[in-house]
Amino acid sequence: MAATxxxxxxxxATTSTSTPAWSRWANDHRKWLFAAPAMIFVAVLIIFxxxxxxxxSLTDAEGSVRxxxxxxxxxxxxxxxxxxxxxxxxxMRTVVFTGGVLLVEVVLGMAIALLLWRPxxxxxWVRVAILMPLVATPVAVGMxxxxxxxxxxxxxxxxxxxxxxxxxxxxAGEKTALATTMFIDIWQWTPMVVLILLAGLTSxxxxxxxxALIDGATAWQRFRHITLPLLMPTVVVAILLRGIDALKTxxxxxxxxxxxxxxxxxxETLNVYAYGLSFDYNDYGVSSTVLxxxxxxxxxxxxxxxxxxxxxx
Amino acid sequence: xxxxxxxxxxxxxxxxxxxxxxAVAAAxxxxxxxxxxxxxxxxxxxxxxxxxxVWTENIKKALPEFEKESGLKVELxxxxxxxxxxxxxxxxxxxxSELDVMMYRPLQExxxxxxxxxxxxxxxxxxxNQEWDxxxxxxxxxxxxxxxxxxxxxxxxxxxxxxxxRKDLLEKAGYTNPPKTLDELKEMAAKIQAANPGVAxxxxxxxxxxxxxxxxxxxxSFGGDWVDESGKAAVSTxxxxxxYAFYGGLIKDHGPANVSTxxxxxxxxAIFTQGKAAFYTExxxxxxxxxxxxxxxxxxxxxxxxxxxxxxxxxxxxxxSWALGVNEASENQDNAWKFIEWATxxxxxxxxxxxxxxxxxxxxxADPEATATYPKDLVxxxxxxxxxxxxxxxxxxxxxxxAREIVGQPIVDAITGxxxxxxxxxxxxxxxxxxxxxxx
Numbered sequence: 001m002a003a004t005x006x007x008x009x010x011x012x013a014t015t016s017t018s019t020p021a022w023s024r025w026a027n028d029h030r031k032w033l034f035a036a037p038a039m040i041f042v043a044v045l046i047i048f049x050x051x052x053x054x055x056x057s058l059t060d061a062e063g064s065v066r067x068x069x070x071x072x073x074x075x076x077x078x079x080x081x082x083x084x085x086x087x088x089x090x091x092m093r094t095v096v097f098t099g100g101v102l103l104v105e106v107v108l109g110m111a112i113a114l115l116l117w118r119p120x121x122x123x124x125w126v127r128v129a130i131l132m133p134l135v136a137t138p139v140a141v142g143m144x145x146x147x148x149x150x151x152x153x154x155x156x157x158x159x160x161x162x163x164x165x166x167x168x169x170x171x172a173g174e175k176t177a178l179a180t181t182m183f184i185d186i187w188q189w190t191p192m193v194v195l196i197l198l199a200g201l202t203s204x205x206x207x208x209x210x211x212a213l214i215d216g217a218t219a220w221q222r223f224r225h226i227t228l229p230l231l232m233p234t235v236v237v238a239i240l241l242r243g244i245d246a247l248k249t250x251x252x253x254x255x256x257x258x259x260x261x262x263x264x265x266x267x268e269t270l271n272v273y274a275y276g277l278s279f280d281y282n283d284y285g286v287s288s289t290v291l292x293x294x295x296x297x298x299x300x301x302x303x304x305x306x307x308x309x310x311x312x313x
Numbered sequence: 314x315x316x317x318x319x320x321x322x323x324x325x326x327x328x329x330x331x332x333x334x335x336a337v338a339a340a341x342x343x344x345x346x347x348x349x350x351x352x353x354x355x356x357x358x359x360x361x362x363x364x365x366x367v368w369t370e371n372i373k374k375a376l377p378e379f380e381k382e383s384g385l386k387v388e389l390x391x392x393x394x395x396x397x398x399x400x401x402x403x404x405x406x407x408x409x410s411e412l413d414v415m416m417y418r419p420l421q422e423x424x425x426x427x428x429x430x431x432x433x434x435x436x437x438x439x440x441x442n443q444e445w446d447x448x449x450x451x452x453x454x455x456x457x458x459x460x461x462x463x464x465x466x467x468x469x470x471x472x473x474x475x476x477x478x479r480k481d482l483l484e485k486a487g488y489t490n491p492p493k494t495l496d497e498l499k500e501m502a503a504k505i506q507a508a509n510p511g512v513a514x515x516x517x518x519x520x521x522x523x524x525x526x527x528x529x530x531x532x533x534s535f536g537g538d539w540v541d542e543s544g545k546a547a548v549s550t551x552x553x554x555x556x557y558a559f560y561g562g563l564i565k566d567h568g569p570a571n572v573s574t575x576x577x578x579x580x581x582x583a584i585f586t587q588g589k590a591a592f593y594t595e596x597x598x599x600x601x602x603x604x605x606x607x608x609x610x611x612x613x614x615x616x617x618x619x620x621x622x623x624x625x626x627x628x629x630x631x632x633x634s635w636a637l638g639v640n641e642a643s644e645n646q647d648n649a650w651k652f653i654e655w656a657t658x659x660x661x662x663x664x665x666x667x668x669x670x671x672x673x674x675x676x677x678x679a680d681p682e683a684t685a686t687y688p689k690d691l692v693x694x695x696x697x698x699x700x701x702x703x704x705x706x707x708x709x710x711x712x713x714x715x716a717r718e719i720v721g722q723p724i725v726d727a728i729t730g731x732x733x734x735x736x737x738x739x740x741x742x743x744x745x746x747x748x749x750x751x752x753x
């Protein structure tokens with residue numbers, strides 16, 4: 001404290017001699033010093049792994065990353081981009097999964113948020129109930145739905161049986177598995193969209209709505225021309241957050257269908273594919289290549305969405 | 314603006330704040346180092362990583378005895394099969410010294426680990442103790458834990474494929490004996506299924522990769538194998554095609570309705586133990602799941618029989634499913650060995666065998682006390698199969714996981730009613746390419 005200078009009256013004190021050199025150095029570089037922890041964090045946990053993955057993608061590393069590997073340029077990229085057996089179908093599934101769940105989650109989330117917008121009796125209980133899926137662990141959720149959707153002993157088919165509908169294969173079906181996992185994702189993550197949109201809705205001013213009411217606008221007109229445009233920035237945030245998450249979905253897919261996204265790779269998205277390449281095949285070079293391409297796809301879609309957000313704002 | 318004095322005071326204040334925060338940061342850093350420093354003195358602690366298995370549960374109960382005898386402390390990590398593989402992949406890739414003893418699957422990861430230099434050479438150690446007696450271990454399992462003439466692991470658990478069946482359902486259908494041949498199996502499965510709605514005639518693993526090992530006995534009994542004598546891919550031979558069609562057809566026609574193609578043993582076992590299937594082919598080491606009343610609704614009606622005969626006879630696999638190895642990078646290899654020596658001793662192997670987990674020791678296998686608690690028909694089945702078994706249950710390659718997916722494809726194609734023969738041709742081509750790649 002300021003006392004440093006006055007506490008030692010015997011020393012003919014000036015600030016420069018009483019403070020040690022390292023302290024003065026620290027003071028001169030304080031903007032770096034305070035930013036350092038965050039910068040080191042980013043460097044160690046983000047930049048280094050990405051750069052290392054980028055490097056691995058240019059080598060033929062396999063078996064062990066410590067084993068000798070050769071630098072092979074972009075050969076992995078050529079191989080992966082020509083792979084119509086696993087890679088491109090995985091890209092397609094990633095796009096279908098993300099696009100599908102996003103569309104349903106935003107539309108459904110908007111509908112629920114609008115319902116919860118105005119105060120009503122028992123509001124708190126309804127909100128808590130709706131948010132329940134959000135706090136459950138995705139792996140546990142996957143296991144739970146796997147049991148419900150079991151073709152032979154699952155609850156879903158038992159209930160269908162009550163109304164006379166024949167049992168469905170659900171997760172076990174080659175063609176129905178992806179749609180079923182999308183349903184699970186929608187079940188779990190729509191509440192998050194509701195939460196974000198509800199926050200946006202409550203911050204909206206009532207005045208434009210009242211003005212429109214006086215002018216005789218219908219409920220749909222008020223939603224279409226007032227609520228939605230005003231809420232647009234929030235909607236974009238919801239799409240952005242949920243979209244990135246949906247692209248990276250792994251836990252639900254792995255918990256319900258296991259390695260390789262099932263025996264026919266029914267739910268193998270890019271993330272599941274890359275995991276299999278490194279953890280099952282120990283093919284680190286190719287796996288890194290897929291991850292780098294995936295990374296670029298995520299960055300690209302994020303960029304597209306944020307530029308859209310600026311337009312909306 | 315403020316006067317000169319105030320300016321200096323703020324500067325001083327600011328500097329001492331920075332100084333204090335740096336000192337705090339340094340202190341935190343130092344104390345963190347202090348915490349980490351204890352490891353170097355930890356050579357009395359052996360870090361053991363084990364899989365979730367009945368064996369592990371048994372050995373855990375005996376651990377205090379070992380700790381008392383040896384004066385060592387055992388730090389145990391226990392994981393499911395998949396998590397175990399992932400842990401090894403990450404940690405061994407990083408060259409960790411944090412693992413000392415590793416429970417691993419010789420036929421799954423063994424070659425890969427040995428090739429990568431993850432497993433310490435135990436050749437000297439296994440031969441050093443006459444009383445422990447390395448020569449007591451069965452030759453098949455020993456071969457699987459030996460890499461380039463170096464011993465890299467000690468076989469822990471051995472298993473064969475047997476037929477699990479429901480005595481009550483067979484009796485009801487008028488059968489007095491379990492099927493002797495695969496054709497009889499099919500016929501009986503069909504008859505029982507027709508007479509008992511909601512009960513499948515047959516169930517087995519259906520997942521592309523998990524099914525491979527249990528399909529292997531079918532393949533061998535039809536006269537096929539994964540590769541031929543010259544090391545070429547052999548999954549499209551007429552024998553192999555017949556085997557694929559038979560296994561897939563059995564599940565498609567007589568398996569559970571809407572059968573999933575993702576089933577490993579937990580799912581298939583669940584169907585059998587819920588009383589939803591009459592026959593089930595599976596590893597005998599898992600029999601406790603079917604006979605334990607806490608886990609199985611059919612504990613009092615389950616029977617066991619030798620693997621049925623195919624055109625080439627009854628040729629089930631007989632393999633060491635798990636072994637113990639030492640991490641090459643471990644700084645505590647001698648103590649790690651002490652643990653292995655104890656865990657695979659005659660006494661512990663006998664204890665485990667009595668509790669239902671067969672080990673790899675000849676002397677224990679011959680000891681009537683070891684199988685006294687087993688179901689009688691299981692003992693007979695095991696004995697009957699000892700003669701003509703095959704020593705591997707999956708392709709013997711380095712990248713086993715990838716190979717299993719290739720040779721497993723025709724299984725799931727056959728189950729889902731696709732052209733299994735065409736699928737076997739495609740699989741053979743892919744498998745040959747895989748072999749060429751690996752032998753490059």
